[in-house]
Structures are given as C-alpha cells and as structure tokens.
Amino acid sequence: MRTLVVGSGFEGIYTAYLLATERGADVELIDPCTKFGGIMAGVRHRGVALDLGCQVFDNFDAGITQTLQALCRGKWKGLTLAYGSRIHGRTSKEMAIPDLSSAPPEVVERMLEEVLARAVPAPAGLSLKAHCETRWGPTAARLLEPACLKVFGMPSTQLDALSRIYVGLGRIRLADSERSMLLRSLNTELDERLAIPRKDGPGFYPEAWAHLPATNLLPVPESFVGFCDEARLALEEVGVRVTMQTELVGMEPGVPARVTLRTSRTGQIRKDTFDAVAWTLRFPSLEPLLLGEDTLSRHLAPMGMHLIYHFTKESNLGELEYFQNYDPDVSLFRWSAMGRYTGQSTAEGLSFCCTEIPDHGALGTDADRAETVWSEVRQLGLAEGRHDGRPHYVHAPRCLVRYLPGFSAAADQVMRRLDVEFPALIYNEPHIFGRVAAARYIRQRALARL
Ligand SMILES: Cc1cc2nc3c(=O)[nH]c(=O)nc-3n(C[C@H](O)[C@H](O)[C@H](O)COP(=O)(O)OP(=O)(O)OC[C@H]3O[C@@H](n4cnc5c(N)ncnc54)[C@H](O)[C@@H]3O)c2cc1C
Numbered sequence: 001m002r003t004l005v006v007g008s009g010f011e012g013i014y015t016a017y018l019l020a021t022e023r024g025a026d027v028e029l030i031d032p033c034t035k036f037g038g039i040m041a042g043v044r045h046r047g048v049a050l051d052l053g054c055q056v057f058d059n060f061d062a063g064i065t066q067t068l069q070a071l072c073r074g075k076w077k078g079l080t081l082a083y084g085s086r087i088h089g090r091t092s093k094e095m096a097i098p099d100l101s102s103a104p105p106e107v108v109e110r111m112l113e114e115v116l117a118r119a120v121p122a123p124a125g126l127s128l129k130a131h132c133e134t135r136w137g138p139t140a141a142r143l144l145e146p147a148c149l150k151v152f153g154m155p156s157t158q159l160d161a162l163s164r165i166y167v168g169l170g171r172i173r174l175a176d177s178e179r180s181m182l183l184r185s186l187n188t189e190l191d192e193r194l195a196i197p198r199k200d201g202p203g204f205y206p207e208a209w210a211h212l213p214a215t216n217l218l219p220v221p222e223s224f225v226g227f228c229d230e231a232r233l234a235l236e237e238v239g240v241r242v243t244m245q246t247e248l249v250g251m252e253p254g255v256p257a258r259v260t261l262r263t264s265r266t267g268q269i270r271k272d273t274f275d276a277v278a279w280t281l282r283f284p285s286l287e288p289l290l291l292g293e294d295t296l297s298r299h300l301a302p303m304g305m306h307l308i309y310h311f312t313k314e315s316n317l318g319e320l321e322y323f324q325n326y327d328p329d330v331s332l333f334r335w336s337a338m339g340r341y342t343g344q345s346t347a348e349g350l351s352f353c354c355t356e357i358p359d360h361g362a363l364g365t366d367a368d369r370a371e372t373v374w375s376e377v378r379q380l381g382l383a384e385g386r387h388d389g390r391p392h393y394v395h396a397p398r399c400l401v402r403y404l405p406g407f408s409a410a411a412d413q414v415m416r417r418l419d420v421e422f423p424a425l426i427y428n429e430p431h432i433f434g435r436v437a438a439a440r441y442i443r444q445r446a447l448a449r450l
Pocket residue numbers: 006007008009010011012030031032033037038039040052053054055246247248249280281282285305307356396397399400433434435436
C-alpha cells in the first residue's frame with residue numbers, strides 16, 4: 001500500500017513508523033520545512049538544545065513506550081519528574097493539573113457532589129464555560145475561570161469547549177487518594193474527571209506503570225532536538241522515504257488519491273497518486289485545501305506564547321522540575337528546569353530553565369517579560385540566585401490557537417464530510433493535543449482505517 005504522510009511533526013513520525021512496521025506500507029513522509037520534526041525540531045543556542053514544544057514523553061502505555069524507544073533508537077533514559085501546580089495561591093507538589101482540593105472543605109464537598117451529579121459525557125459544541133459546568137458543575141467552573149482568562153486573555157463564555165486542551169483542563173483534583181480510588185471503583189467514568197493523586201506510584205494509576213522503568217522517557221543526547229535526528233534515521237531504517245521542503249498543495253478525492261506536491265527548493269510541481277494519505281496536521285489547514293471552504297477559520301484566533309530560557313547555575317534551581325501555574329496574578333504559565341533533567345550545561349557551566357507565558361501584549365518587551373518572569377520564579381521558590389543576565393526568548397510556533405464559539409460544531413460537520421468524500425484519507429482530530437494522546441489515537445483509529 002502506497003501511503004503519503006503529510007507533516008514531519010511527532011504525529012507524522014509516529015504514523016509513518018506504524019504504517020511501515022505494522023502495516024508493511026510503502027511510506028513517503030513530506031514536510032515543507034528544512035528542519036525535520038515540526039514543533040519538536042527545537043533550536044540550538046549557546047551550545048545547548050532548547051525544546052520549543054513538550055520536553056519529555058509521558059510513559060503510561062506499554063505499546064506506545066515501546067515504539068518511542070524504537071524511534072529513539074535506544075538513545076533514551078527513564079526519568080521520574082517532580083511536578084507541581086499553583087492555583088488560588090496554594091502550591092501543591094506532585095500534581096500538574098488544577099488542584100482545587102485546597103478550597104475550603106465545604107466548597108470541595110459541594111464540588112464533589114456536583115461532579116457526581118454530572119457523571120455523563122459533555123455534549124459537543126458548548127462554550128468552554130458551559131463545558132466546565134457540564135463536566136464539573138458551576139462551583140469548579142467558577143474557580144477555574146481565572147485560569148482560562150489568564151491563558152486566553154478572554155472569558156470562557158467566548159471560547160469553544162475545545163480550548164480546554166491548552167489549559168490542561170482535562171481533569172481536576174478534588175479528593176485524596178483513598179477517596180478518589182473509592183469513587184473510581186464506584187463509577188469508572190469519574191476517572192476522566194478526577195485525578196488520582198500521585199501517592200503510591202509514579203503515575204495516576206500505579207498499575208499501568210508498574211512494568212516501566214520510570215514515569216517519563218527522555219531522548220538523549222540533546223533532548224527533542226536529538227530525538228528528531230534519531231527518529232529520522234529510525235524511519236529510514238524501516239524504509240520510509242523522508243522528503244523535506246515539499247508540501248501538499250492539492251488533493252482530489254478518490255482511491256487512489258490524486259495529490260499535487262510542490263517542492264520549495266526547486267519550485268517543481270509533482271502530481272502523484274497514493275492508496276492512502278495520512279494527514280497529521282490540525283485539520284483547519286486541511287479544510288480549504290481539500291474542500292475549498294473556509295468554515296473553521298472563522299472560529300479560530302491566534303494565541304501567541306513566549307518561551308523564555310534563563311541560563312543559571314544548576315545549584316540555583318529549586319526542587320520542582322515541572323510546574324504549572326494557574327494563578328492569574330502571576331505571569332508564567334509553566335516552568336520547567338529542562339537543563340537539569342537533560343543534563344545539558346553550557347561551556348560556562350550554566351544550566352537553564354524554561355518558562356512559558358501567554359502573550360496578551362501586557363508585559364512589554366522581551367527583556368521586560370524576562371525580568372518579570374524571573375522574579376516570579378524566585379518568589380514561587382522555583383529558583384534562587386541570579387540568572388546570568390542574558391535570557392533567550394523564543395516566540396512559540398504557530399500551532400497555538402484559540403477555538404472560538406462554534407468551532408466544535410463546525411469541525412464535526414467537516415469531519416463527517418471528509419469521511420465521506422476522502423475515503424483514502426487518515427486524519428488526526430483537532431482535539432488530540434500532546435504526544436501521548438496523539439499516539440493513542442493514531443494507534444487505535446488511523447491504523448484501523450487501512
Ligand atoms: C509551547 C508549547 C508547549 C507544549 N507543551 C506540551 C506539553 O507540555 N505536553 C505535551 O504533551 N505537548 C505539549 N506541546 C504540544 C506538542 O509539542 C505537540 O502536540 C506535538 O509536538 C505536535 O506534533 P504534530 O505532529 O501534531 O504537529 P507539528 O509538530 O506542528 O507538525 C506539523 C508539521 O506539518 C508540516 N506541514 C504544515 N503544512 C504542511 C503541508 N501543506 N504539507 C506538508 N507538511 C505540512 C509542518 O511544517 C510541521 O512540520 C506543546 C507545544 C508548544 C508549542
């Protein structure tokens with residue numbers, strides 16, 4: 001089976017590898033960029049590799065972990081990260097999702113009752129506010145509102161439910177371990193809503209991790225910049241042809257699918273046929289290309305992020321290695337001491353930490369932002385001492401968008417039409433965010449379509 005995989009980000013790499021190894025497909029992978037890996041491509045700065053998207057692979061599925069190990073070509077190490085989160089002024093360790101259990105006990109009780117009363121899946125097409133209310137009840141929705149405002153710069157009534165993927169509002173923590181386990185045994189659907197604390201094992205669900213060496217997988221050397229090099233070689237070893245600086249610019253429905261590719265290096269147009277096309281990008285960009293319509297873009301708005309890397313002595317970094325901050329009065333959204341866990345340091349003996357902040361234009365220049373964020377990092381106890389005075393700023397890639405009201409409903413329609421009109425197309429859904437979720441989806445659904 002001749003298959004074209006569109007996009008060399010994590011999803012394209014994973015899809016191409018599975019199609020070649022598990023379906024024996026003849027795969028070509030294309031990408032318009034010069035750098036392989038999409039968001040994972042990263043940058044090199046002052047002798048160290050800086051990641052622009054996520055920094056470690058979560059490790060809670062044996063099948064996915066096995067494939068990741070193969071893609072790293074054995075160059076990985078197990079790593080158990082320390083997590084933390086801050087909401088409503090309280091810092092909780094070992095939990096990177098909103099932890100609302102620090103609210104007054106009567107409020108926690110009320111929220112639990114409301115969650116239990118809503119043990120049904122939320123319907124599609126809601127606003128983010130309505131989605132949170134349906135999922136967790138009005139009290140939790142109210143407590144989460146400042147986190148939405150902080151990240152998106154607009155109230156949750158003006159956002160589509162899908163926007164939750166950017167704030168990590170998949171689950172909340174409300175109960176202690178024992179109570180969560182009891183509730184979970186009574187109602188498995190609650191698993192999706194309530195986090196089980198990291199008490200007895202490295203993950204939310206210790207039994208799922210027991211056979212794995214650590215909570216996270218970290219590619220070595222050079223973290224995800226290095227991963228891209230290894231993954232490309234791993235793909236080529238299983239017969240995938242990687243064609244960079246080439247993009248899909250047209251496609252006609254049918255099996256086999258007729259595609260038009262353009263090579264930016266030479267300007268050449270190539271018309272070709274494939275038995276299947278695996279589209280691994282968020283499908284708003286797919287829609288005008290295939291259907292000549294513009295339904296979804298009306299429901300999208302860009303959301304910029306700034307990544308600020310502070311170079312500092314390793315001894316200045318605090319004990320939490322990954323920290324998610326939902327408090328509206330603090331600018332940084334996430335903080336991670338990447339230099340610490342990648343074991344990279346600069347020639348001057350410095351390591352680095354990375355902070356993410358949403359860009360609503362309020363914090364002035366890059367230098368102003370860096371100063372504000374570093375003082376917050378210190379206030380929060382995540383680092384002490386000084387950075388070396390020369391932070392590195394990166395404006396995060398274009399993938400961050402706000403989903404405005406109506407997006408889910410419009411997306412559903414497009415997906416239904418694509419299913420009918422493009423039988424050869426394997427696509428990824430827009431709500432799949434993060435590499436592990438994407439890998440699950442690809443394994444379960446995309447492979448089943450061939
Ligand atoms: C700031 C930031 C922080 C993040 N933090 C986390 C985190 O903590 N945890 C987590 O799990 N995830 C996180 N992510 C998300 C994670 O990095 C992404 O989910 C994942 O890397 C995206 O992979 P992808 O293949 O879907 O998309 P991409 O990496 O965007 O790949 C898409 C590729 O398609 C190519 N392309 C575009 N148009 C065409 C065309 N017409 N033809 C051919 N190719 C085309 C692009 O050039 C690109 O290479 C973060 C992302 C960002 C930006």
